Amino acid sequence: EDQVTQSPEALRLQEGESSSLNCSYTVSGLRGLFWYRQDPGKGPEFLFTLYSAGEEKEKERLKATLTKKESFLHITAPKPEDSATYLCAVQASNTGKLIFGQGTTLQVKP
Amino acid sequence: SQTIHQWPATLVQPVGSPLSLECTVEGTSNPNLYWYRQAAGRGLQLLFYSVGIGQISSEVPQNLSASRPQDRQFILSSKKLLLSDSGFYLCAWSGTSYGYTFGSGTRLTVV
Numbered sequence: 001e002d003q004v005t006q007s008p009e010a011l012r013l014q015e016g017e018s019s020s021l022n023c024s025y026t027v028s029g030l031r032g033l034f035w036y037r038q039d040p041g042k043g044p045e046f047l048f049t050l051y052s053a054g055e056e057k058e059k060e061r062l063k064a065t066l067t068k069k070e071s072f073l074h075i076t077a078p079k080p081e082d083s084a085t086y087l088c089a090v091q092a093s094n095t096g097k098l099i100f101g102q103g104t105t106l107q108v109k110p
Numbered sequence: 111s112q113t114i115h116q117w118p119a120t121l122v123q124p125v126g127s128p129l130s131l132e133c134t135v136e137g138t139s140n141p142n143l144y145w146y147r148q149a150a151g152r153g154l155q156l157l158f159y160s161v162g163i164g165q166i167s168s169e170v171p172q173n174l175s176a177s178r179p180q181d182r183q184f185i186l187s188s189k190k191l192l193l194s195d196s197g198f199y200l201c202a203w204s205g206t207s208y209g210y211t212f213g214s215g216t217r218l219t220v221v
Contacts, residue, residue, distance in 0.1 A: 004153075034209040043116075043200050043212035044154075087153070091209060096142075098210055102153040 002027045002092050006101035013078055013108050021073040021104045023088030031093040033071050035064050038085045038103070047073075047086075078108045112137035116201045116213030123220055129174075129188040131216050133201030136182065141203040143184040144210060145176055148198040160184060196220045 005024045013019055025033065032051050036044035048057040050066040057064045061082065063074040073086055085105045089098045116133045123129060135141050142161050146154040156169045158176035166176050173192050177185045184201060196219050202210040 032209065036209075036212075041198075041215070041217065043202075043215045046209065046211065049209060089154075089209065096204070097156060097159070098144075100154040 002090065002099050004088055004090055004099050004101035006086075006088050006104050008104060009102065010105045011107070013075075013106065015079055015108055015110050016077045018074070018076045018078070020075070021086055021088075021106070023071040023073070023101055024069060025071070025088075025090045025101075026069075027090045027092050027099070029093035031091040031096065033066055034089045034091065034098065035062075035071070035073055036087040036089065038087055040085075044087055075106070078106075080108045080110050082106065083108045112203070112211065114201060114203055114211055114213045116216060118216060119214065120217045121219070123191050123218065125193055125220055126190045129186070129191050129195070129218070131186040131199055131201075131218075133184040133186075133213055134182055135184075135203045138182070138203070140181060143178065144202040144204070145184065145186050146200040146202060146212075148200060148215075150197075154200065158186070191220045193220050 003026050007022045032049050034049050035047040037047055038044040048064040053068045055066050061076050065072045085103045087103045089100045091098050113136045144159045145157040147157055148154050160166050160178040174188050199216045201213040204210050
């Protein structure tokens with residue numbers, strides 16, 4: 001069964017304190033792994049797509065990496081505006097559907 | 111550019127009342143369309159998806175139904191709402207390398 005597990009469920013950081021969010025997955029054929037950011041009361045906003053193990057993508061303070069079993073979202077020197085829920089999803093090549101993890105809620109305190 | 115519109119943003123409905131949420135996509139043709147529900151503190155659950163006009167696939171048995179009367183229009187409906195139908199409903203369409211693009215969501219509270 002295709003499955004996505006994110007950890008931790010919640011993360012509190014001080015401004016400038018770097019950390020990583022984990023996304024572990026099992027899927028029968030990976031078409032792509034996606035990271036989204038979701039602010040309260042809004043729809044998820046696309047951040048990154050990763051297609052193969054070893055691939056890395058960067059955007060400002062965020063860097064996403066991918067292995068055959070998991071993905072990490074590294075946050076370097078976070079700011080309060082980085083506070084949000086970060087969602088990971090995998091797209092199975094046989095169905096094309098996106099399967100989401102439960103999300104990690106990040107709070108960055110000034 | 112492609113945009114997705116979803117309304118209303120919030121809705122409070124009594125138990126037993128009907129429901130109609132609408133989603134439209136602009137700037138693309140023949141998109142795959144999806145309805146997701148997000149319960150408080152939980153991930154996104156796929157409810158329905160559509161690959162074309164009149165073509166609807168249901169992922170989970172429930173009190174809801176979906177229709178696609180036009181290429182870029184996707185509607186989520188219920189004849190009689192239950193308390194358990196409360197949640198945050200998201201419409202999405204699938205592009206190419208960006209996975210799915212989501213609408214702004216509808217917060218439904220059934221009272």
